[in-house]
Structures are given as structure tokens and as C-alpha cells.
Amino acid sequence: MARQLFELCGTDPARRFSPYxxxxxxxxxxxxxxxxxxxxxxxxxAAIAFAESDKVPVLVDGERRVADSWAIAExxxxxxxxxxxxxxxxxxxxxFVNTWSDGVLxxxxxxxxxxxxxxxxxxxxxxxxxxxxxxxxxxxxDQVTAGREARLPEFRxxxxxxxxxxxxxxxxxxxxxxxxxxxxxxxxMWPRIVSPLPLLEPGDAVHAWQERxxxxxxxxxxAAPAAAA
Amino acid sequence: MARQLFELCGTDPARRFSPYxxxxxxxxxxxxxxxxxxxxxxxxxAAIAFAESDKVPVLVDGERRVADSWAIAExxxxxxxxxxxxxxxxxxxxxFVNTWSDGVLxxxxxxxxxxxxxxxxxxxxxxxxxxxxxxxxxxxxDQVTAGREARLPEFRxxxxxxxxxxxxxxxxxxxxxxxxxxxxxxxxMWPRIVSPLPLLEPGDAVHAWQERxxxxxxxxxxAAPAAAA
Numbered sequence: 001m002a003r004q005l006f007e008l009c010g011t012d013p014a015r016r017f018s019p020y021x022x023x024x025x026x027x028x029x030x031x032x033x034x035x036x037x038x039x040x041x042x043x044x045x046a047a048i049a050f051a052e053s054d055k056v057p058v059l060v061d062g063e064r065r066v067a068d069s070w071a072i073a074e075x076x077x078x079x080x081x082x083x084x085x086x087x088x089x090x091x092x093x094x095x096f097v098n099t100w101s102d103g104v105l106x107x108x109x110x111x112x113x114x115x116x117x118x119x120x121x122x123x124x125x126x127x128x129x130x131x132x133x134x135x136x137x138x139x140x141x142d143q144v145t146a147g148r149e150a151r152l153p154e155f156r157x158x159x160x161x162x163x164x165x166x167x168x169x170x171x172x173x174x175x176x177x178x179x180x181x182x183x184x185x186x187x188x189m190w191p192r193i194v195s196p197l198p199l200l201e202p203g204d205a206v207h208a209w210q211e212r213x214x215x216x217x218x219x220x221x222x223a224a225p226a227a228a229a
Numbered sequence: 230m231a232r233q234l235f236e237l238c239g240t241d242p243a244r245r246f247s248p249y250x251x252x253x254x255x256x257x258x259x260x261x262x263x264x265x266x267x268x269x270x271x272x273x274x275a276a277i278a279f280a281e282s283d284k285v286p287v288l289v290d291g292e293r294r295v296a297d298s299w300a301i302a303e304x305x306x307x308x309x310x311x312x313x314x315x316x317x318x319x320x321x322x323x324x325f326v327n328t329w330s331d332g333v334l335x336x337x338x339x340x341x342x343x344x345x346x347x348x349x350x351x352x353x354x355x356x357x358x359x360x361x362x363x364x365x366x367x368x369x370x371d372q373v374t375a376g377r378e379a380r381l382p383e384f385r386x387x388x389x390x391x392x393x394x395x396x397x398x399x400x401x402x403x404x405x406x407x408x409x410x411x412x413x414x415x416x417x418m419w420p421r422i423v424s425p426l427p428l429l430e431p432g433d434a435v436h437a438w439q440e441r442x443x444x445x446x447x448x449x450x451x452a453a454p455a456a457a458a
Contacts, residue, residue: 089318092403097325099393164328174321 003035006048006058010120013039015225017120017193019106020069022186022221024057027073027179029217031083035059042125069186070098073179086179097172097180100161101187108158109187112148113195115141116227120194148197155199159206166205170212177216185213185221192226232264235277235287239349242268243454246349246422248335249298251415251450253286256302256408258446260312264288271354298415299327302408315408326401326409329390330416337387338416341377342424344370345456349423377426384428388435395434399441406445414442414450421455 005025008018016022016037028035040047040056051058053067059075066075077086087094114133118126118141130141137144162184165172172180188210191199200207214222234254237247245251245266257264269276269285280287282296288304295304306315316323343362347355347370359370366373391413394401401409417439420428429436443451 087318088322089316092398092401093317093322093326093407093409095394095397096329096390096401096409097322099397100325100329100390103389103393160332161325161329164332165324168324168328169321172321172325178322180322180325 003033003062004038004060005035006038006040006051006056006060008056009039009041010117010125011122012120012225013037015120015193017117017190018056019101019109019187019190020055021057022189023069023179023182024059024072024186026182026186026216026221027069027076027086029220030086030177030179030182031076031080033076033080033083035061041122043128070095073182086182088173088178091179094172094178094180094183098183101183104158105184105187106190108155109191109199111144112151112155112197112199113145113191115145116195116197152197152199156201156204159204163205166209171209177213181213185210189221189224193224194227196227232262232291233267233289234264235267235269235280235285235289237285238268238270239346239354240351241349241454242266244349244422245453246346246419247285248330248338248416248419249284250286251418252298252408252411253288253301253415255411255415255445255450256298256305256315258449259315259406259408259411260305260309262305262309262312264290270351271357299324302411315411317402317407320408323401323407323409323412327412330412333387334413334416335419337384338420338428340373341380341384341426341428342374342420344374345424345426381426381428385430385433388433392434395438400438406442410442414439418450418453422453423456425456 005021005028007016007021007025009016016039045054048054048056048058048067051060051065051067055067057067057069057072059066059072061079064075064079066072073086074091077091114137118130121129133141169175171177172184188199191197200210234250234257236245236250236254238245245268274283277283277285277287277296280294280296284296286296286298286301288295288301290308293304293308295301302315303320306320343366347359350358362370398404400406401413417428420426429439
């Protein structure tokens with residue numbers, strides 16, 4: 001059976017924007033593994049029920065089904081120990097980068113870009129997305145992102161630990177990227193795909209790192225259609 | 230020549246409160262290495278000039294002099310490769326924990342506890358500390374920490390990436406502590422030594438982890454005189 005990765009998209013299957021799916025897509029590339037893209041929409045819960053998950057990414061690898069981006073990364077290093085490792089030491093050390101991406105970076109991004117997503121979705125998914133996100137934020141999505149340009153400096157300040165690190169070394173993983181890089185980079189692919197908002201300033205060490213990441217694997221991520229021209 | 234660690238203190242040499250010195254003290258204990266405490270005060274720049282640094286920690290190990298807590302950790306793993314490793318893989322993976330401790334945790338703590346420090350200092354250091362910190366904050370230190378009890382929920386929210394991680398594994402390093410743990414824990418020793426402010430709630434996973442850290446090495450850090458009774 002071929003290897004498959006279920007990835008979130010909207011009406012356009014080429015516009016895959018999930019921050020978690022991008023972590024797994026980059027992790028597969030790091031390991032040198034191909035995987036067919038299976039486009040998946042928010043309301044297609046039935047299509048991934050076989051993996052005992054209601055969220056993507058879901059990886060199908062022969063007889064194995066793995067849900068959750070962190071579990072997929074651990075699985076890939078265990079199943080393919082001879083391919084370049086995602087975790088230089090134990091996975092423990094990268095986990096803080098992962099929880100920071102989930103608990104700090106992603107919520108901050110959501111408040112800047114969540115209103116850019118509904119136009120990319122089909123009717124059924126759009127209704128689901130708007131209802132679930134308005135419930136989460138307690139207000140209409142346009143109000144969540146109102147005045148977002150003025151909040152960019154605050155967002156950029158949040159990236160400071162990353163910036164300090166990237167002044168000291170080229171990648172979170174050191175001389176070369178590892179799964180810590182993919183956690184942060186994958187999260188930043190989400191706004192890149194869906195929003196025209198210019199999040200990073202050209203002089204920022206984080207911007208320079210993002211450019212290096214976009215070039216990896218023959219420009220795999222750069223080739224994805226971005227919202228900003 | 231004996232091994233020595235220059236550590237910041239005030240009038241009481243037993244009350245060592247530097248977040249960076251605690252990182253190095255715990256790192257030495259992790260490696261099973263003893264080091265004489267050399268008490269050092271803010272204004273004693275001349276006493277550490279030999280290490281080409283104006284800040285502590287400074288480690289003297291035979292002929293070697295190493296300044297800066299991160300450099301000390303790297304030095305210890307390189308010089309004592311057979312002792313338990315501070316960095317399970319390459320040091321790169323822990324560096325994000327270090328920059329988060331420096332760039333996020335420490336500034337947030339400073340706004341809660343900086344006014345607790347002058348009473349611990351001798352006259353000369355006190356004048357130096359107040360002048361330099363009031364310049365940094367642009368206001369009197371009492372004003373910096375005013376209303377701090379009301380800001381505790383905001384501080385605790387900042388610990389979320391740490392909390393998410395510590396729900397998934399007992400230490401930042403995984404099953405056992407590594408230098409990532411000492412970065413965060415050392416930073417939290419600073420308020421513990423100088424301030425009565427109750428930073429963590431007992432039910433918090435971060436609090437439970439801090440208790441485990443205080444127990445390490447025969448209660449090395451727990452034995453340090455804390456400000457809160």
C-alpha cells in the first residue's frame with residue numbers, strides 16, 4: 001500500500017494550510033520519504049475515522065496508521081532509523097519547541113489571520129469553521145482580527161526567544177534543521193498560505209531563517225501557493 | 230587548583246540568587262562535580278576581570294576560566310564526557326529553552342520581584358543596582374512591581390508551553406532532567422531566594438516539577454535559604 005498523508009485544505013486542494021500537516025510534510029521530506037497527498041476538509045470526519053482521529057494530519061504507511069503530528073515524527077524516526085534523524089538526541093529536547101508552537105505561536109497567529117480562512121472553504125466547511133471558531137473566540141471573526149496591522153509589533157516581540165536563538169545558530173537544530181525547526185516553520189506556513197498580512201520584517205533573523213527553510217528539499221514549501229504575492 | 234564558581238550574592242553570602250549562577254550550580258551537580266562557592270557582588274568587577282567577563286557565573290577549573298552559563302554547560306559536557314551528559318543530543322535542541330528563559334521568563338519575573346532585591350544588598354551594591362535597574366525600567370522599582378499580586382494570573386499564563394510539556398513528560402529532558410531543566414529551574418530560583426511572592430499554584434504541573442527539581446542532588450537547591458517561609 002502506498003504511503004499517504006491526509007492534509008487539510010479548502011476548496012482548492014493545492015492550498016494546504018494546516019500548521020500541523022506542514023510539520024508532518026516537512027518531516028517526511030527530511031526523512032526522504034514520499035507520501036501521496038490526500039486532501040481533507042474540516043467536515044470529512046468519516047474519511048479519517050479509520051485512524052481513530054477526527055483531526056489531520058493522519059499518516060498511512062503500509063499497515064500503520066498514525067495520527068497527530070508529534071506522534072508521526074516519533075514514528076518516522078523509529079520506523080526509518082537509517083534516514084536522517086528528526087530528533088538529534090531524544091525527542092524530549094524538541095518538545096518545548098513544539099509546546100511553544102502550540103501554546104504561544106499558534107494562538108497569537110489565530111488572532112491575526114483567522115478571518116482569512118472562511119473564503120478559502122466550501123460552503124459546508126465554511127459554516128462549520130465560522131461557527132466553531134466564533135464559539136471559541138466569543139466574537140465574530142472579523143472582530144477578532146480587527147486592527148491587526150497595529151498588533152504586528154506585539155506579535156513580532158513574541159518571537160524573541162526564536163530570534164535570540166537564530167542569532168546564535170542557523171537552525172533550531174543547530175547547523176542543520178531538525179523537528180524543532182519543522183514545528184515552528186510548519187506553524188508559520190499556515191499564515192503564509194491563507195493571509196496577505198506581512199508577519200515578518202525583512203531584517204529579522206526569523207525572516208532569514210524562514211527563507212532558508214523555504215529553500216529546503218528543492219523549495220518544497222516555497223512551491224506551495226502563498227496568499228501574499 | 231581547586232574548582233571554583235563565582236556566584237552572585239548580597240550581604241548574606243548564603244543567599245545566592247542569580248538565575249544564571251543557579252543554572253551552572255545545578256549543571257555542576259548533574260555532572261557530579263564539586264566547586265567551591267566564591268561569593269561575588271555586583272560591584273566587584275575587578276575580582277572577575279581575569280576571566281574577561283564583568284558578569285557571573287565564572288567557572289575556574291584548573292587552568293580553565295569559563296564565563297557565561299551556556300558556555301559553562303557546553304564546557305562541562307566537553308571536558309567531562311564520561312559524567313552524565315547535560316545535553317542528550319547536540320546542545321542545539323536545548324538552546325530554545327535557554328533563549329525562552331532569558332527572553333521571556335526572566336523579564337516577566339523581573340517585573341514581579343525586582344523591588345525585593347535592594348534590601349538584600351550592601352550599600353554600594355544597592356546604589357549600583359537601583360540606579361542601573363531604574364534606568365532600565367524607566368521608573369522607581371517600587372512602581373515596577375506595584376499591583377503584582379493582580380498580575381500573577383498573567384505570569385502563570387506565560388508558563389503555558391512549559392505546563393503543556395510537563396503534562397506529557399516528567400522533565401524537559403524527558404524521563405530525567407537535562408540542561409533545559411536547569412535553565413528554567415535556575416531562573417525560578419531567583420524569585421525563590423529573594424521574594425515572598427507565591428508564583429506557582431500547588432495544583433500546577435510546573436509546581437510539581439519544581440518540587441522534583443528541588444529534591445535533586447540530595448535537596449541541593451531546597452537547602453538554599455528561600456525568602457518565603
